[in-house]
Amino acid sequence: MKYILTIACTILSVTASLAQRNAVEPGQPWPDQNGNHIQAHGGGIIKINKTYYWYGEERRQGLDPNLRYVSCYSSKDLMNWEFQKDVVQMADPENLGAGWILERPKVYYQAKTKKYVMYFHLDDRQYKYARVGIAVSDSATGNFKFVKSFRPLGHQSRDIGQFVDDDGSAYLIFEDRELGFHIVKLADDLMSVEKEMSLVKESLEGGAIVHYKGLYYAIGSALTGWDPNPNKYATATSLEGPWTDFKDIAPPETNTYQSQSTMMLKVIGTKATTVIFMADQWKPKSQWDSRYLWMPLEIGDGKLWLPKPQPWSLNIKTGAFKLAEK
Ligand code: DGJ
Numbered sequence: 001m002k003y004i005l006t007i008a009c010t011i012l013s014v015t016a017s018l019a020q021r022n023a024v025e026p027g028q029p030w031p032d033q034n035g036n037h038i039q040a041h042g043g044g045i046i047k048i049n050k051t052y053y054w055y056g057e058e059r060r061q062g063l064d065p066n067l068r069y070v071s072c073y074s075s076k077d078l079m080n081w082e083f084q085k086d087v088v089q090m091a092d093p094e095n096l097g098a099g100w101i102l103e104r105p106k107v108y109y110q111a112k113t114k115k116y117v118m119y120f121h122l123d124d125r126q127y128k129y130a131r132v133g134i135a136v137s138d139s140a141t142g143n144f145k146f147v148k149s150f151r152p153l154g155h156q157s158r159d160i161g162q163f164v165d166d167d168g169s170a171y172l173i174f175e176d177r178e179l180g181f182h183i184v185k186l187a188d189d190l191m192s193v194e195k196e197m198s199l200v201k202e203s204l205e206g207g208a209i210v211h212y213k214g215l216y217y218a219i220g221s222a223l224t225g226w227d228p229n230p231n232k233y234a235t236a237t238s239l240e241g242p243w244t245d246f247k248d249i250a251p252p253e254t255n256t257y258q259s260q261s262t263m264m265l266k267v268i269g270t271k272a273t274t275v276i277f278m279a280d281q282w283k284p285k286s287q288w289d290s291r292y293l294w295m296p297l298e299i300g301d302g303k304l305w306l307p308k309p310q311p312w313s314l315n316i317k318t319g320a321f322k323l324a325e326k
Helices: 002-018 252-258
Strands: 041-048 051-057 067-075 082-091 101-110 115-123 131-137 145-150 160-164 170-176 180-186 193-200 205-212 215-221 232-236 260-268 273-281 291-296 298-300 303-305 312-314 321-323
Touching: 041 160, 041 260, 041 273, 051 101, 067 101, 082 101, 082 131, 101 160, 115 160, 160 205, 160 260, 170 205, 180 205, 180 215, 205 273, 205 298, 215 260, 252 291, 291 312
Parallel strands: 041 101, 205 260
Antiparallel strands: 041 051, 051 067, 067 082, 101 115, 115 131, 131 145, 160 170, 170 180, 180 193, 205 215, 215 232, 260 273, 273 291, 298 303, 312 321
């Protein structure tokens, strides 16, 4: 009897973990195909053919404290994610010492060279080195090999964000404590910075941009470490600016519903275009349990607003989303 019960329980738990998810639940644990909470913090997403790849900081428990890890997950519908593997398992590449930092990895695809180029924030434990690192792979699922690090156009760079425009041009957003928030164009081969598009003289990190109906919307958070704060947005008709003043994206007292921006993802379907706000709800003392706040934004005509988080679902074909409660 005991034996039969054990088998039944095992079957039930396997089935539950493999069950198709039909909603995104902001702030809740987000299980992958194996039932493990997704580890892709401070992440970014690219779409190759019909597959989305989500890269982020791998922070599960039991990792080698000398190495830094970047995970890769794949999905066809943005709700169900399959862990592929840790595409980076890197030892300290530049003698930065104990506690060295690899944060906010972002992967771009270069269609001509067929290379996947990862940018990440590389630093020492005091956050003084302030550089971007680059690692390259021949496939979306790695392994990525470290190539070099540098300060973009000679500037300090901590948090980075990724933006690929509708024409395929690739941009890097980075935070420079001396000057502000930079938006730079990457060279064609993605291996260096070509030129500065904008320097926004604001102290903003967690930068993200989306191009929606002829306007660029930029988002950033204030510099409050792991603590959430009211994230803000501005708009411009060109990446070269001028940018409007920055305004709240949510009621400021909610501190962006306890989250920090990492990316905005535009999903273009047959009937609708949905822009998803992707953010981290950090738990600095138990980073493996940090959560994700993904919500479709109310966006258009120069306005951007993050609705109160609640479960929602997406039809990846039509591009339309549905809120659980209306
Ligand atoms: C805020 C940044 O957005 C995070 O990526 C991380 O660098 C923390 N600061 C560290 O305090």
